[in-house]
Amino acid sequence: KQEVTQIPAALSVPEGENLVLNCSFTDSAIYNLQWFRQDPGKGLTSLLLIQSSQREQTSGRLNASLDKSSGRSTLYIAASQPGDSATYLCAFFTGNQFYFGTGTSLTVIP
């Protein structure tokens, strides 16, 4: 079974800081990886998708990387803003299902 770990579980940073969220997984047989954002009590919003053949994807202030050999992915957020406060989840797709981490709860302090 795919095990997905996200570190740290919670993070609090002042506005404007750059930050990195980490995600590790145990099975390298993945099709793709997605990073999601979840606001309290809401569904998930897809942020970035990285196919297994890719190393990274960028969207605005977000950059996600994938290293299958080490079983790791990172989400880099540049110049953080209070509106970035949310829980960030990584998920690996193995063909029929996604395996999710438990998320990193991010608070950006104005």
Add this chain to the structure above:
Amino acid sequence: DTGVSQDPRHKITKRGQNVTFRCDPISEHNRLYWYRQTLGQGPEFLTYFQNEAQLEKSRLLSDRFSAERPKGSFSTLEIQRTEQGDSAMYLCASSTTGTVYFGPGTRLLVL
């Protein structure tokens, strides 16, 4: 709005009652997923459809749970004889072969 929609958004029921949730995926998406999420946890896989075929079910999906996607479009998830442990957010998602899109979820509270 052309995203994934779920109905109802909230459901409160008494233990032992049956409940049914509906998911309408994005129209051209052939893949549909159901997930369950409890407080502080990541979503847990329940089941997956490709068109109308249910291709995978988690062992979390006990005999009290049943899901259908009769015409390969919308899907329903039914929970029979609800238990307090069924209280959770039930999330539906759809995709083709790339990005998966989640609906807003149905929050179930079993009293």
